[in-house]
Amino acid sequence: MAEAMTDRLGKTFSYLLLAPAVIPLVYVSGLVYPYVATKTFLLQGIGIIALSVFAYLALSGRPFYYERLRNRLTWIPIALLTVAYVASYFGVDFYRSFWGLFDRGDSLLTLTVITTFFYLILISAPTPFGVGAPTSDVGADRQLLERLVRTVAAVAGIVALIAVLQWVTATLGGKPWFLPPITGRIGGTFGNAAFLAGYLGMSLFVILIAMRDSIGFWRQTYKIFAVLSVLAIIFAATRGTILALVIAGAVALAYAAVSEGERVKRMARYGFIALAIFMGLFFVFRTELMQASFEPIRRMASISLSDSTVTSRLFVWQNVGSEALQRPWSGYGAESIASIFNRIYDPSSIVEQWFDRSHNAFLDYFVQYGIFGLALYFAVIIAFAVSSVRIYRSEPPGLLNVGFLFLLLILAYSIQNFFVFDTPSSLWLLYALFALCISATTNVPTTAPAWLARLPTFVPALACIAVFSTIIPAVAFPLYANIMLTRGYLYHLIDVPRANAYFERGLALGTYADLEYGYQAYSMYTDRQAVQLLGQNRISAYEYALSVLTANFNKYPYDARTATYLGHVLDTAPPEVVVNNDFDMEVLKRAIELSPLRAQAWYMTTNIYLRKADILPAGSKEKEPYYREAIKILETYTGKEPTLPVPRYILATIYYALDDAETAGKWADSALPLYTKPDTAAAKPAVKYYIAIRDWRNAARFLADLVEKNPSDYDVLYDLAKVTYLAGDPAKSLRIVEELRKKNPEIIGTDQNFLNVITAYESQK
Incomplete structure (x- = not known):
């Protein structure tokens, strides 16, 4: 019976x-971050199960290719x-580093888990590619390589097909139920364009390997998958991957031009010339192409040092790199880049508000793991290339030589990772192929240590159960916490007590989800609950958000x-609640210390004093000290960050009060040139100031930006109608009134004086 169990587990x-290899296809809509979390839980769960089965097989005396571990390249992972x-361990927070x-x-x-898969594949895979032969059957499928290649190729082809269908349906204006929803650029089953392109940029070469070794129907299918992959990468408009494939394609053409048959050489040379001409024309007409309607072309043409995304990336690289040099040997630990990003954050130079990657995998490794981590990451890439060269030498040369395709794969991977960050799916694929590359060039027999035969019969089963049981705290509990967070989210507006009950059940598990619970509590409360709820429901929502964020504030003192x-939750507390201003000041002080140039904490500190002034009677002289404190804070911030219009307009309103x-006019005049694009944070105080000084033209400009941001805010739209009339454009004002008559006719009667004036104008037309 034990042998039968071992055989079944071996299969x-x-x-x-x-x-x-199948995980890239999977996403579940019932989770928070359904594209990423689903894949993470599956990868971790499968890894734990695989390790538990291996423990049983190995301790039962099953032979494996342990001798491959003598190869020094296998020591790198x-x-x-x-x-x-x-x-x-010596970094910012080991708990956060371990769980993410x-x-x-x-x-x-x-x-x-990914490293574990590397070693399990390494010691299990028979020698592929026809190089050598295993001396005994280890129970592993002798076609493991072929199955892995075909599985990756098929999955990648389907992922690419879904992405292409997404692009086609989005272009035609449709939203099929069977396709993942699109937010921004197409992301396929990854939900993110960069993740999608990064995965397909690697799997494309695996598809070519599968195509090479197939005939008939499957060969044609893999050709279609290859074309779909290229199209999906283009439609995803991820510039790093497109650039990587262009360079890999140029290398392939150069190789074919010197090493293939005469016909192929001639075609490759023509192709190389065509590529050079295309690139030349692209740069010549780059300015015109920046206005193209096709997003991939527009994004590629926009690459320049003046492009906002490029300048943001360069700023992050420079400043994150400088911070990393403060700890070049030890690094800051896994998942610690966010704390560095917050320290160097500058709203005038960085596009993203919050980010935990530098958009450069090499820099990420250096920041997290120091110079040794970066060197070993380079070593993985170099070792992959070395193993690929060995495979190349074991086969006849050619474009479809497996070793050459692997070289192109690692080239594309390295180039694209210079502009993006690694993902578990792409790193697993790299490690799996790396293990197979070593297997292909290492002909050793299978062995089983002799001491295993002397183990009691219960040891394999006990070890298997022990390893398997780790799936509960590692996967099951976090998964359940994620599900509870999702369920609570569904009820956070319609049934607050029920939502909070779900949240408490998820938090009670004590998992690493607590930080995510805090982020989501903030988003739910400030974006929707504080605005749409009233009475006890709003108070309950506030108290929950306050409690979970306060707990995290104490547990994660480094998290800006x-x-x-x-601080924002305290700033938007319900009017029935008394806020502890001392605690609020403590919170905001830490927020400023952790991210000195982030504006929100400075504004909210100002609001503490403005709230104190607002509760005093109009015209009270006691307001002035509070206004002066607010001015002091804002002037300090404008000295640190002189490019933002928001604090200047707030200063203008305070000085006017x-x-x-x-002085108010000076601050407003200095703010106006800085307002170069619609920004509601700046528009609100600007409107308040310009209405106060009766500058109707500028008031109308900023109100129009507020309306554009939120067309359903009819109060603001009505204000725009009135200010537009006062600015000397009654015709436009009337058009706005006519729009309001259709959408919200009741609001027009709230200002009888304006209604009389606009009605009189209408009757004169």
């Missing part, structure tokens, strides 16, 4: 090694993992995001 084991653990967050899926746990969010019209 299952080979499928478990292949299972992660475990060395990188060790460095990652050491760096994280739902929105990324990257963590020490994920890296551990939690401190800022907690102090009857200092001259």
Whole structure:
């Protein structure tokens, strides 16, 4: 019976090694971050199950290719993992480093699982490509490589097909139920254009390998998959991957032009010339192409040092790199880039508000794991290339030589990762192929240590159960917490007590989800609950958000995001609630310390004093000290960050309230040139100031921006109608009134004086 169990587990084991190849297809809409979290839970769960089965097989005396571990190239992944653990132990927060967050899926746990897969595939895969032959059957599928290649190729083809269908239906204005929803650029089953392109940029070469070794129907299918992959990468408009494939294509053409048959050489040379001409024309007409309606062309043409995304990336690279040089040997630990990003954040130079990656995988490794981590990451890439060269030499040369295709794969991977960050799916694929590359060039027999035969019969089962049981805290509990967070979200407006009950059930598990619960509590409360709820429901929502964010504020003292969010929740407390201003000041002080140039904490600190002034009677002299404190804070911030119009307009309104019209005008005049694009944060105080000084033209301009941002805010739209009339454009004002008569006729009667004036104008037409 034990032998039958071992045989069944042996067959299952080979499928478990292949299972992660299917994960890119999977997403579940019932989770927070459905595209990422689903894949992360599956990868971690399958990894734990595979390791538990391996423990049973290995301790039962099943032979494996242990001799491959003598190859020094195989030591690199475990060395990188060790460095990652050491760096994280001495880094910002080992707990956060080990578990990560739902929105990324990257963590020490994920890296551990991927590294485990590398070694399980390495010692299980028979020698492929016809190089050598295993001396005995280890129970692993002798076609493991072929199955892995075909699985990756088929999955990548389907992923590419879904992405192409997304683009086609979005272009035609449709939203089929069977396709993932689109937010921004197409992301397929990854929900993110960069993740999609990064995965397909690697799997494209695996598809070419599968095509090479197939005939008939499957060969034609893989050709279609290859075309779909290229189209999906183009439609995703991810510039790093497109550039990587162009360079890889140029290398392939150059290789074919010197090493293939005469006909292929001639075609390759023509292709190389055509590519050069195309690139030349692209740069010549780059200015015109920047206005193209086709987004991939527009994004590629917009690459320049003046492009906002490019300048933002360069700023992040420079400043994050400078911070990394403060700890070049030890690094800051896994999942620690967010704390560095917050320190160097500058709203005038960075596009993203919150970010936990530098958009450069090499810099990410250096920041997290220091110089040793970066060196070992380079070593993985170089070792992959070395193994690919060995495979190349074992086969007849040619464009479809497996070793050459692997070289193109690692080239594309390296180039695209210079502009994006690694994902678990792409890193797993790299490690799996790396393991197979080593297997292809290492002909050793299978062995089983003799001491295993002396183990008691219960040991394999006990070890299997022990390893398998780790799936409960590692996967099951976080998954349940994610589900509870999702269920609570569904009820956070219609049944607050029920929503809070779900949230409490999820938090009671004590998982790493608590930080994500805080972020989501902030978003739910400030975006919707504080605006749409009233009475006890709003108070309950506020109290829940306050409690979870306060707990995280104490548990994660390095997290600027939690401190800022907690300050914002306190800033938007229901009027029935008394806010502890001392605690509020403590929260905002930490937020400023952790992210000195982030504006929100400075504004909310100002609001503490403005709230104190607002509760005093109109015209009270006691208001002035509070206004002066607010001015001091804002003037300090404008000295640190002189490019933002928001604090200048707030200063203008405060000085105007102090009857200092001259100083108010100076601040407003200095703010106006800085307002270069619609910004509601700046428009609101600007409207308040310009209405106060009766500058109707500028007031109308900023009100129009507010309306554009939120067309359903009919109060603002009505204000725009009145201010537009006062600015000397009654015809436009009447058009706005006519629009309001259709959408919200009741609001027109709220200002009888204006209604009389606009009605009189209408009757004179």
